[in-house]
Amino acid sequence: MAGPCSARLQGEAAAFTTALRTLVNNPQFSDVTFVVGREQQKVFAHRCVLACRCQAFQGMLSQETVGSEGSPSSVPPQGPFILGNVQPEVFLAVIEFLYTNSVTLNSHIALEVLTSSVEYGLQDLCKLCVKFIKDTLSMEQVCEALQAAVTYGQVDLQQHCLAFIEGCTTAVVRTQGFQELSDVVLARVLRSDRLAMDELDLVQAVREWAHVSS
Incomplete structure (x- = not known):
């Protein structure tokens, strides 16, 4: 007797991306905050998205903290995480990529986004930056x-x-x-x-x- 058939069916990718884009820098349901640049602009994110998409963020968000008795705590750090050496627009481009696998670039930030893509180990974002820089x-x-x-x-x-x-x-x-x-x-x-x-x-x-x- 034949076993049950199974298949993985792909839904509309564009609709999924559009839905995730609404979560970019959205404080609703956010559980981690970054304070970015000299402007100290707050950027809201969701640690599960960052951790599953980027090993650098996974490490940042899962570091053990020291409890009141001096022993490691299992509660991950909540932030806010201070990122003073990056422009908010650049960091938001990285966040956009992590949520949507696409990025909005312009000639003023492309090289800095390239730098961030290397620092965070995001090879696909790096390729997108290189293509944009070459084209413009x-x-x-x-x-x-x-x-x-x-x-x-x-x-x-x-x-x-x-x-x-x-x-x-x-x-x-x-x-x-x-x-x-x-x-x-x-x-x-x-x-x-x-x-x-x-x-x-x-x-x-x-x-x-x-x-x-x-």
Whole structure:
């Protein structure tokens, strides 16, 4: 006699995402609070969502606390957790991703969200940030993007930024971002034999970089 049939059926994913989006920074039923940035903005979240989606948050939320007798307590910390070194908009983008597996980015926060994605070990968010940065790369941001790509080992983004710089080197070296490159990243740029700039002008640009960096 044949056994019972079983199957896992997938419902409407968009409806599920829309419902979870209503919980982003929603104090209703929230059981953990973060105080974010210099603005000390409160961000409300739900520890079960954060813990199941991100190991870094799981560790943060499950740390043992010390009870009144000096012994470890089984009650997880309630916060508020102070996150003074991140912009509220950046942290909210991370929270949005954890709840919905999507993220709202703009050119002002994309690199910082990339940084947070690396810090929290969120590889899928990192990929989304890299794609957005590549798609919206500008003259003013390319050096900062290259610096981040080298720092976080994003090889694909490094290559994309270098190709961008090679195509408009004369304009790029005039940007503030070029002046703020680290010596390691500048060396990577200078190793290229495709820079669209006269060699003497490039030497002068490097001298100006050295003067600013000294």
